[in-house]
Amino acid sequence: MNNNIDISFKMKDLLFDNPIFTASGTFGFGHEFDDFIDISKIGGVVVKGLTLEPRKGNKLPRIAETASGMLNSVGLENPGVNKFIEETLPRLKEKKVKVIANIAGNTIDEYCKMAEIVNTSECDAVEMNISCPNVKQGGVAFGTNPDVVYEITKQVRACLDKPLIVKLSPNVTDIKEIAVKAEEGGADCISLINTLIGMAVDIKTKKPILNNVIGGLSGPAIKPVALRLIWETSKVVNIPIIGMGGVRSIEDVIEFMLVGASAVAIGTSNFVNPKVTVELVEELREYLKSNKYTSCKDIIGKLKLN
Numbered sequence: 001m002n003n004n005i006d007i008s009f010k011m012k013d014l015l016f017d018n019p020i021f022t023a024s025g026t027f028g029f030g031h032e033f034d035d036f037i038d039i040s041k042i043g044g045v046v047v048k049g050l051t052l053e054p055r056k057g058n059k060l061p062r063i064a065e066t067a068s069g070m071l072n073s074v075g076l077e078n079p080g081v082n083k084f085i086e087e088t089l090p091r092l093k094e095k096k097v098k099v100i101a102n103i104a105g106n107t108i109d110e111y112c113k114m115a116e117i118v119n120t121s122e123c124d125a126v127e128m129n130i131s132c133p134n135v136k137q138g139g140v141a142f143g144t145n146p147d148v149v150y151e152i153t154k155q156v157r158a159c160l161d162k163p164l165i166v167k168l169s170p171n172v173t174d175i176k177e178i179a180v181k182a183e184e185g186g187a188d189c190i191s192l193i194n195t196l197i198g199m200a201v202d203i204k205t206k207k208p209i210l211n212n213v214i215g216g217l218s219g220p221a222i223k224p225v226a227l228r229l230i231w232e233t234s235k236v237v238n239i240p241i242i243g244m245g246g247v248r249s250i251e252d253v254i255e256f257m258l259v260g261a262s263a264v265a266i267g268t269s270n271f272v273n274p275k276v277t278v279e280l281v282e283e284l285r286e287y288l289k290s291n292k293y294t295s296c297k298d299i300i301g302k303l304k305l306n
């Protein structure tokens with residue numbers, strides 16, 4: 001046991017035991033991983049993206065493997081926020097894990113309605129996804145316009161007492177401008193990055209592999225982009241950042257913290273190693289101990305520039 005090592009993570013007044021999260025859409029609703037891990041050991045479970053009404057998602061095929069990552073065009077397949085709260089959330093909360101609802105809508109009004117619903121539930125926090133590349137209406141358009149980011153954050157904030165995380169898209173010209181607007185609008189935390197937009201082609205059929213033609217690229221291929229965007233964002237906001245994008249090892253976690261992430265979410269790696277999240281919690285404690293650090297604060301934002 002490394003009891004003298006503090007790896008807790010605080011967002012607003014909400015304290016997480018550790019800073020390792022799951023990334024939305026890559027951990028289902030948690031129970032899919034019950035055979036592999038004790039999910040109470042994860043800092044927080046960010047559930048699959050929720051919408052107001054149930055969604056079937058996009059047509060198959062909607063997954064393609066790439067050289068060092070994957071493309072997906074799942075398109076927010078989910079049972080709808082109400083069904084999630086009634087049926088899935090109680091089972092998750094029984095496991096004594098902090099649950100973050102990831103919400104997406106087509107209009108600001110829809111986001112607000114969902115925030116109001118989640119606010120009266122047992123969810124611990126909300127992650128507002130304004131960066132999904134796989135839905136035609138709204139989605140990414142919200143996350144690319146700084147004024148809209150301010151407006152949607154402000155309005156959703158007003159519907160919510162729980163901590164609000166705003167999840168940003170990497171598919172923007174200037175992440176700094178967007179992140180500042182999210183903070184000004186009342187975000188308690190920023191999470192980034194969502195997937196990069198990409199495509200894959202089958203040379204036999206001469207067709208795109210994804211039925212949707214384009215999809216979101218995730219996994220190790222996007223890690224350098226994530227590091228750069230987290231580093232740029234950490235320079236301009238005062239709220240914590242949950243970093244994600246290709247994290248699969250303790251070295252990756254430390255790199256993300258050095259550039260300014262206070263917590264790290266694991267996405268595509270869950271498909272490769274379902275135990276990766278809990279392994280990283282232990283490895284983080286060991287890393288801090290063996291380097292004689294007492295807290296993650298000793299490394300967060302401590303990147304040295306020449």
Ligand SMILES: Cc1cc2nc3c(=O)[nH]c(=O)nc-3n(C[C@H](O)[C@H](O)[C@H](O)COP(=O)(O)O)c2cc1C
Binds near residue numbers: 195222266
């Ligand atoms: C299959 C799949 C589904 C995803 N669904 C969502 C989603 O519903 N909401 C969301 O905010 N992000 C979603 N994401 C994005 C991830 O949460 C994460 O931001 C991204 O994959 C980068 O992290 P990674 O490289 O560790 O996977 C999804 C990613 C994948 C691969």
